[in-house]
Amino acid sequence: MSAADAFYVTTPIYYVNDKPHIGHAYTTISCDVLARFMRLDGKRVMFLTGTDEHGQKVAKSAELKGVDPQAFTDEVSERFRELTGLLNVSNDDFIRTTEPRHREACQALWKTLVDKGEIYLGSYAGWYSVRDEAFYQESELVNGKAPTGAEVEWVEEPSYFFRLSAWGEKLLAHYERNPDAIQPVGRRNEVLSFIRSGLNDLSVSRTTFSWGVPVPGDPAHVMYVWIDALTNYLTAIGYPDTSDERFKTFWPTVHHTVGKDIVRFHAVYWPAFLMAAGLTPPRRVFAHGWWTIEGEKMSKSLGNTVDPHDLVSTYGLDQTRYFLLREVPFGNDGDFSRQAMIGRINNDLANDFGNLVQRVLSMVTKNCAGKVPSPGVDAAMLAQEPLIAEAHNLISRVRPLVTAQAYNKALEEIWATVGAANRYIDREAPWTLRKTDPDAMNRVLYILMETIRHLAIVVQPFLPTSAARILDFLKVDAADRSFTALGTKHALLPGREIGAPQPIFPRIDTTAKTEG
Structure with missing residues (x-):
């Protein structure tokens, strides 16, 4: 090479x-x-x-x-x-x-x-x-x-x-x-x-x-x-x-x-x-x-250094990885606060991404016998769907940002697609289509599943464990998890059985005292 x-x-x-x-x-x-x-x-x-x-x-x-x-x-x-x-x-x-x-x-x-x-x-x-x-x-x-x-x-x-x-x-x-x-x-x-x-x-x-x-x-x-x-x-x-x-x-x-x-x-x-x-x-x-801690310079004399073991055991590994790279532009100084970290976990990870995956896969499990539904259209027609087009284009938006080490901007781009998928599911309301137009429900759920597949593949460098769990739910083969699998060629096959979804990013209980 x-x-x-x-x-x-x-x-x-x-x-x-x-x-x-x-x-x-x-x-x-x-x-x-x-x-x-x-x-x-x-x-x-x-x-x-x-x-x-x-x-x-x-x-x-x-x-x-x-x-x-x-x-x-x-x-x-x-x-x-x-x-x-x-x-x-x-x-x-x-x-x-x-x-x-x-x-x-x-x-x-x-x-x-x-x-x-x-x-x-x-x-x-x-x-x-x-x-x-x-x-x-x-x-x-x-x-x-x-x-x-x-x-x-x-x-x-x-x-x-x-x-x-x-x-x-x-x-x-x-x-x-x-x-x-x-x-x-x-x-x-x-x-x-x-x-x-x-x-x-x-x-x-x-x-x-x-x-x-x-x-x-x-x-x-x-x-x-x-x-x-x-x-x-x-x-x-x-x-x-x-x-x-x-x-x-x-x-x-x-x-x-x-x-x-x-x-x-x-x-x-x-x-x-x-x-x-x-x-x-x-x-x-x-x-x-450099990082400050709750607004103060980190130092042993102040006793405010943050042990990575404490972060991982308290908040989770991928949650820690996400917060550190999303919170501040890489290159700038940043402040670590537990309130900000909990906010990122509960809002970005649990509410936005985790809930999207849970909602979609739970509906597929309940309404499609736990199998990938048929979109009812061919790949060319499917690619014209705005959300699918956005998912297909995600890697081209993220690649130059990661290459430039603009990690927070790369995550913003990924979460822009997460946001688009959440707006799509709310707008299309597949729970209503189930009664009025089951074929349309299948198409909506398929589009959402394909979007989730793309999100999980692209977010792997940041959230390797969580992304792997999502791809496992979708039963995506290990050989189909690189960026070459993005696009229509390796799209989910209708009729393939999926795994039972489990919560990926548990919410942090803000009413309980966190240790760290």
Whole structure:
């Protein structure tokens, strides 16, 4: 398979100094939706997530717990691996930066940069934030702290440097040629402004701690966490073997999704490393926003972090997936409130979509002997029905939005068709037609069933478990659930028996106190 038929999507690798929270879930679910969509659309997908396990912050966290850094990372990394199962995430690989394959890839990239004259030995003196694992210029400090609010300390030590200063114009030229390579536009503008302000050579090694990938030929140094961490995207597809089929197929298609706090590392440092090593920069870096909790900044000190396990156990998995991607435009900051989540579940999922499925399939069970009714017209005539035409057109409206990672807009389009189907059933009133015109009732119910089939297929990336249940009710074969099954060719066959419908999205009782 060529790169034209492939798609490579990555989450950032998550730092193992704490347990997973809603922000990690948000990023991972968004990438899972993109990966699932592309698979259903015929792409060969590589979906990568994992954990970032080196650096001074991890070493200090392990020391505070009185354990070896490897034992510490083994324990915390497993929590992130478990998160993928909790969230029903379809990742193809889970990478850890402590793995031998990753050390090999990092050291190979380092040697390539040295051989090309892009790394040199010098000394560093400046402000460093352990929490951010980042160096800051004096001009970037705000009231003596990093722009993120983290404490900084003055560091002086020998260091290897990457010649970042030589790559400013080349980066600007790359982004001029590829205007969509950084999204959303606001993040792109920030990155371009940072590059235009002038780039300084980047410190890429440390000597004050040893928990990291050793610098080849100089083990007194370990690689700076960002050159180490970023290389994971190459490691997982076979680098340093650039003849590996996975590398040749997937690297030209890579799409990174990251939080807005690390866009500089992914859109300035990372493409510069890659171009300096003779590799192509990422196809796209999408930097999403942050979540506040009930209007407050999320923090451990306030005790208001949201555990994904609590969300799933309280509200349901697909309900959690839906809320996180429907509530705010991907790229903007958003506020998590339990009232808003309950509103989405009860209104969008239970009332609109769930009730549509329940009403239609219950009527078929009761009035059509539990079998798909005959529409009474041929496929060409049926395709002229406005609701069927809208259902057939749904994927063409959703595809560009998911591709652009405009998940909330994609869900709005899907729910527009849900709304059209609900208006149709109310207008046509098949419960009345049952007595006055049974053939018309059959046609109306068939049109609604076909619309539900299309909705269930298209919504699979967002609501995989719930969509599968709906398709199971309709007895749609597993082979007929990709996007190629949309349209008339794989339409429901009249006379086929359906399953007994069950409620898909239970309403949340707003009179009872919810736990979370």
